[in-house]
Amino acid sequence: MFKIAVVPGDGIGKEVVREGLKVLEKVEELSNVSFDFEEYPFGAEHYLKTGELLPDWALEEFRKTDGIYFGAVGDPRVKPGVLEHGVLLKLRFSLDLYVNLRPVKLYHPSLTPLKGKERIDMVFIRENTEGLYVGSGGFLRKGTPQEVAIQEMVNTRFGVERAVRFAFEYARKTGRKRVTLVDKANVLTYAHDLWERVFEEVSAEYPDIETDHYYVDAMAMKMVRSPEQFDVVVTPNMFGDILTDLGAEIVGGLGIAASGNINPEGTGMFEPVHGSAPDIAGKGIANPIAAILTASLLLEHLGLDKEARAVEEAVKRAISEGKLTPDMGGSLKTSEVGDAVVEALEVVYSEG
Ligand code: ATP
Secondary structure (H helix, E strand, O other): OEEEEEEEEOOHHHHHHHHHHHHHHHHHHHOOOOEEEEEOOOOHHHHHHHOOOOOHHHHHHHHOOOEEEEEEOOOOOOOOOHHHHHHHHHHHHHOOOOEEEEEEEOOOHHHOOOOOOOOOEEEEEEEOOOEOOOOOEEEEOOOOOOOEEEEOOEOOHHHHHHHHHHHHHHHHHOOOOEEEEEEOOOOOOOHHHHHHHHHHHHHOOOOOOEEEEEEHHHHHHHHHHOHHHOOEEEEOHHHHHHHHHHHHHHOOOHHHOEEEEEOOOOOEEEEEOOOOOOOOOOOOOOOOHHHHHHHHHHHHHOOOHHHHHHHHHHHHHHHHOOOOOHHHOOOOOHHHHHHHHHHHHHHHHHOO
């Protein structure tokens, strides 16, 4: 029995998580896996009603789970940043979720804006707790013409090594062949020199995995010109943030982009890349594929590889059959796409 905390959050977060849960419940029915889901109300509505963002008692409960399944937070009535810092970043830093894992996989050739591309299948491992995101820095002479603004980039040997090591372990575990390091060591001659040295040292322990290396500017070009050449990619926090959005766009956009925030020694928080999308919330047209693929990542994290692959295959079939929401050119409702994936899942399991 796996203990899963569920935080649907706001806007379309609630709508797409409902579909993801539908799929996970079907997995329970079709396999011998079982889940104990516990739902939590955190998000804008709860904050506006109670003033509470993410209390420490909830963090303690989350720590004891096998995974957290998260929708999205964000609401026009709450100042931008409040929920992101109070809920999402608090979760990420308190639970030390140091890996941001984002697959970039093309499920159907019609989904990519790149001409003639049929196979794109890479996984980004983004360092998730350091770099330019530690919030260290300050202003000098703020508001004057002589203002100085400093934002510090923190790279620790420990932090870099654990992200790089995760990338190699992940490659080995999932049968992938190559790990690519993306940095900017030609300009960031201290910070990314550390990344390069650590990458070289760690890679020596994985002779079965090939390695290569690109500077981030070259990587942006390569991802458009020849994305098929990449397998596992490991990169610092900010480059990962930017490149994974580019990655999402070359395989179909926000409606299908999934992510996991993982502490391999602890728990993991799994969320679709998109936000609460207030413009379409409540209309029943949100694309649930990103949340369903996120559920598949959660299954993989739990070591349920067969189940994770089955969910992915079901999504692939639903897409191929044109069972799509309007953002992907279809006309189905959120729940109808969820139902289509559930039906496809039954077929996938019946085929063994
Ligand atoms: P934030 O990331 O700041 O929470 P947001 O919630 O306003 O932003 P995003 O989720 O990033 O917006 O998405 C931007 C737009 O893309 C949305 O306003 C919506 O129109 C569209 N979009 C995002 N996710 C989906 C989805 N799952 N299905 C359909 N459209 C989506």
